[in-house]
Amino acid sequence: MLKLLLATAAMMGLTFVIGFIVAFIIKSIAWFADNMDYFSSHRVELERLKKMKRMRLKLIQILEVSDNKKFHLANDKRDDWSRGINNDHLYVRDPGYYHGVSNGESKFDLLDYYYPDTKLLYLKKQSELIESQKKSIRKHSFKK
């Protein structure tokens, strides 16, 4: 009977050991699945980023292709539409003049275009100041 009791206890112990080995295997499978899940989710994210980068490069390429500067032909002035249609095809006028507008540097600034009165006031004030300064110089010269 004692032998049977011992054998039963041994079988119980063996069952616990195998049970926990099985639990460990199950936990390993779960752990492996979790890790695979983690890496696969990151892989998806990386692939998405790579795809976005590729698309961005493609977009840049497309934009560069559509830029007309790429198609700008040397000595062909017909394609410069920035100042309207050039009707001086015989080049009678000085170069750069279309419709009587110079392409040179403007002597006016924004203040002249949008606040012409302010400019005039400023110029008036400036001339007044110049006048008063001249007067004061003259006075000083008489005193001497």
Next chain:
Amino acid sequence: MESIDFGVLFQGFGTMMANGWLLASARIFLVLLGFLLIYLGWKGVLEPMVMIPMGMGMIAINCGTLFMPGGGLGNLFLDPMLTDTDELMNVMQIDFLQPVYTLTFSNGLIACLVFMGIGTLLDVGFLLQKPFVSIFLALCAELGTFLTLPIACAIGLTPQEGASIAMVGGADGPMVLFTSLIMAKHLFVPITVVAYLYLGLTYGGYPYLVKLLVPKKLRAIKMVEKKTPKNYNPKVKLAFSAVLCAVLCFLFPVASPLFFSLFVGVAVRESGMKHIYDFVSGPLLYGSTFMLGLLLGVLCDAKLLLDPKILKLLVLGITALLLSGIGGIMGGYIMYFIKKKNFNPVIGIAAVSCVPTTAKVAQKIVSKDNPDSFILGDALGANISGVITSAIITGIYVTIIPLL
């Protein structure tokens, strides 16, 4: 005209009168027991899928006894004790259930088919979430399977017979059938009948055991999950079934048909083979369960009750189930203290295998005391672990006991 004897005309009565009051009383008792099983199955106290065909079989076999040409008593259902092949071939052409019995029951095929069907019911995701807790509870819930073995030997059974009846503590019918077929073939009919009778009782009896051992305050515990439960991909569950099948078959080749059947069921569930899943989880499982119930009922003839070992088997069967239930609840209490009171000890009862009955019992008891407490996930994890540990013990018993 020759006078016809009443006993010869109505042989059901005739056989009762011819074989003395003891056999007649046993037959009447079994007929009444059959009616009771049908009633309890219909009421839902016992598992109707097994109990209703079993009750019908018990009634039919004990009423339908007749005088055989040789003068002895017999029936036209089956003869479980046939060993001679020539005789078996003759009987197979007469007894209508003999082919089903010989080709599916007595070789354990039906146990494997039921197990395959059970496999399709198992969502191993619950087990993957908490494997150590679930397996620990299941190991505790095998207390009856271990303690009944020395008790059985102490009251006069051999270790093989004791191990076969002790398997009732694992609360897994196919496992008991399989073990008794391998280890105590001469007793496998009464052991299987006793096992299934008692397994039917888990649904009605375990709630009382839980209420007796776990106070209401603890039954109502609502567990707080620190991590959100993870839903594992079917491919992980498929890998689980393949790996575990390989490991357990490697450890216990003797029980490999059972391991294979269980995990092939899990694999069918997870591999997305819809038509095969529908077949295994539907017609195969329910067909096998129905035939199993029917055969068990038909095997319950009066001679079974008059077997001198039946009383011992009845006592040992209930002892094994009771001890396993107590062991499961003890495991639940241990987890309750390990998890610092964030564990409902009722989950322990679900570790007594019997998929999915005990898990449903555990949830039902807890819901009654606290409708907000949901333990079914953890209970199913313990439940599935119970099946695995029962299979491990079957492997250990079948391998080691013959060496003692």
